[in-house]
Amino acid sequence: MEAVFWCCLAFGALTAVVTLVFGDSLGGAADGLFGWLSIDVHHLFQPVVLSGAVTVFGGTGLLLHRYSGLPGPGVYAASAATAAVIGTGVYFLYVRPMRGSENSTGYSMSELAGKRAEVLTPIPASGCGEVLVRVGAGNVNHVAASFDGEEVPAGTPVVVVEVKEGTLYVSRMD
Template structure:
């Protein structure tokens, strides 16, 4: 059993070292082949949690094997319980808090549909102007045309009705209700 514990421990440590040093390169080379592990399944089946549990199993089993006089079945059960507790701790103390920690300031033009904005360059009946739309914590200036083909003066509040060919089609909105 000592060989099993040592293999689990060394395998987990090697996985950690390889993923830290070469993780991005391997991910690009495999073109996200293993992304299903973190996206499709339950969130506790993250590679970090699973490999962490295997590594803890190996370390706990190795320590119990060498420094206790218990039978191999008791040691295996204790190592398994310690591994489960360790994996749960890794999940709740590291993986779960990190799931939503990555913020992005990126947006797509299509995601602006339904957004409120302000006309900063007047929009003629047949033509384009420019609108300022709030995106996250910042603003973006975008080319805009009138959805109803009516002139919209500068300073008017508008709503983005749809986006076609990189142009926001907007309609004037009255917020004084």
């Protein structure tokens, strides 16, 4: 019995180290593995959750075997229950929040209303120019027209008032 728990503890610890080093690659490889499931349970089978549960199973089993008066099946059952609780906790407290925190470079044109920008190409009173808008971690250039109907020289800080038909209507910052 003790050998099973030692193997689980060692395997879990080794898997945790491998997951730490190669976690993104392993997680990406496992993405298609559970694609046939119609429910969202496959996210529970992330390498970090599985390695954590196996490690907890082995460690809890060793402790209960040595320091409790539980019979063999009781030690296995208590170890498995503890591993399930800890594995679920790791998923809900670490893995799931981290999945939602990924950054995206995508944006919608409608999100640009209210953003600050800088005029790159002068905007004539009744025509279009170009502005540089900071979006996320990068900058994007867009066609812009004056919202107030006045000329805006290059280098002027502006704010995007509205977006219509792919054109940003901007006004000088005051």
